[in-house]
Amino acid sequence: MIDDRPALARGSGQHVLVVGGPELAELLSTTLELAGYRTAVAATGAEALTRAAEHRYDLVLLDTTLPDVPGLGRRPLPPATHRPPVLFLTACDALDSLLPELGPGEKDYVTQPFRVAEVLARMQVLLRGAGPVRRHEGGPRYRDLVLDDTLCQARRGTLALDLTPAEYRLLRHLLVHADRVLSKEQIGRYVWGDSRGDSRGDNAIEQLVSRLRRKVDRDAPALIHTRRGFGYWLGRSDVDGSATGP
Structure with a gap:
């Protein structure tokens, strides 16, 4: 019997710091x-800061429900720390208060309870920094579109965008998945943290x-295009000739 399920994203020896409770x-x-x-x-968050100051990790998985994580970013690392x-x-009801806590760099989140496949996929995106999306001190960028995750701007x-x-x-x-079509379900799940991804309806996502x-x-x-019947993507209009308006 042929298993046609997509293979889980895999690592290649990258060093990951997991910050969370025992289970x-x-x-x-x-x-x-x-x-x-x-x-x-x-x-604990305090132990994570100590480890991050002593070792170079390729990525950190941080459970924001730990009691000492809020305010973690106010405990500065030494300037030379990677x-x-x-x-x-994070929990769904904590999304509005979620702030970057470990200084400049790439950041993303998944909501709990999470699927392992989603965690692995998000990790791979953060680690590879592939394609035309490049890292800079504050966050990712695509051509002349720049995000600053430290200020959420x-x-x-x-031109500064009032978002x-x-x-x-x-x-x-859209930016970290540049040149890739994202479905409304994927967008709804990421933006609003709903496990089903569609609780607010297609109309809310379209708006x-x-x-x-x-x-x-x-x-x-x-830069933002519609692939009718599939979803939305960010990139140059010549990447996919099927791009349309809203």
Whole structure:
């Protein structure tokens, strides 16, 4: 019997720091080791900062429900400390208060309870920094579109974009998956943290994309496109000839 399910994203020996309680840390560290990563574990935010100051990690998985994690970013690391990408593991009802906590760098999140396949996929995106999306000190960028994750701000060329939190999350999700079509379900799950991804309906997502498109593409060549029947993508219009408007 042929198994046609897509293979899980795998690592190639990258060193990952897992920050969480005993059960979560054991689950993730075991899974990641089997998937080709090397892992270390920290049980508290304070321990994570100590480890990050002593060792160079390629990525951090951080459980934001730990009691000492809020305010973690106010405990500065030494200036020379490497700041790896961070994947936050957060509760749905904490999304509005989720802030980058470990300084500049790539950041993303998954909501709990999570699927291991989603964690592995998000890790791979953070680690590879592939395609036209490049890292800079504050966050990712695509051509003249730049995001600053430390301030949750975006600009297109010299123009600052006045984005709502939902618009910023949508733009970031489209940007780190540049030149790839994302379904409405994928967008809804990422932007609003709903496990089903469609609780607010297609119309809410269409309106959100439309508002974001007006801001991002107002005075420059269009970057946000619709693939009718499939979803939305960010990139150059010549990547896919089927790009259309809202």
